Amino acid sequence: MKNILKIAIFSLMVGVSMTGQASAAEVKVGFAAEPYPPFTSPDAAGKWVGWEVEFMEAICAEAKLECVITPVAWDGIIPALTSNKIDMIVGSMSITEERLKTIDFSDKYYNTPTGIIGPKEEAFEATPEGLAGKIIGVQVSTVHADYAQKYFGPTAAEIKEYQTQDEANQDLAAGRIDAVQADAIALDAFLKSDAGTCCEHKGNVKDDPAILGAGVGVGVRKGDAELKDKINAAIKAIRANGTYDTFSKKYFDFDIYGG
Structure with a gap:
């Protein structure tokens, strides 16, 4: 009976541990709640679609991150990041010196006039x-x-x-x-x-x-070097393996990445 009880307790502890790990692996991706086509917008069923949605899906798959879209009002999206309500911003946010005082950015993933x-x-x-x-x-x-x-x-x-x-x-x-x-x-x-x-x-x-700014980047919290490095590696990989060009051609007839 004692052995059975020990096994049950051990199983429960493993289950809690695994649940915690799954939760820790989840990355909340902040999108502006307002439609911004052709980059992000909800379709008739409420599903988010657009170029930036496909970009996010590509880098999360490449980096093996479990990403969840989390809509946030645009003027509150940086505070949401710094207060841990979201983990990164994918919202056509330009990399500027002013924003770099508060948050960090990945390498650019597009640059348009x-x-x-x-x-x-x-x-x-x-x-x-x-x-x-x-x-x-x-x-x-x-x-x-x-x-x-x-x-x-x-x-x-x-x-x-x-x-x-x-x-x-x-x-x-x-x-x-x-x-x-x-x-x-x-x-x-x-x-x-x-x-x-x-x-x-x-x-x-x-x-x-x-x-x-010098292009658009993924916003991350100051000091979150691990996530930033994963995102940068993923951007580089999807640019090199053709994934970036494949989904971009569905939306644009030019190179959105820019010079």
Whole structure:
């Protein structure tokens, strides 16, 4: 009887230990809760789809990580990381000096230009002079908001910040603002939609790596070198074995990785 009891206790301890190990292996991947096509957005069934979803699945498979998508409001996504509510950020987050003060980043996994769109019937350029006197929409807590404030704020009528990119795009389509600044790829997806037929690409802004960053990386907590190294190795591997190019070609007809 004592032996049976010992075996039962041992089995229970092993089961608890294995459960703890499984839980420890789970990696919560923070996605912005707001749709950001073609990178991330929920489909009709609520499943997250898009280029960045496939990127996440590829690196997690390569690194043998059990990843779980965890939607978080964009303006709270860094606090969610630093407070251990999520373990990494895959959300088109640009690697900037300001953000590096708070979190670490993996190597870049894509780099695309920043664009300006506006109504087809209005002719203007993506410059401070071209946007003088206009209301420019940007998403809050983004590099685009910082850039617009610095370069267009002095001459624009207003830099209007929105909680989501969709809200900025909708206001542009409705004629409530004059222009929108965002990642050129995300803007292109809007222009190809029914709502985006109102507008056109006016040009890309002059680059400023200090604000716009040196590409997009996976955000990780300061000091989490083990996870960062796994992610970097996985990015390098999927670039080398063709996986990155395979899923990217489903979304883009150019090299999104950038120079």
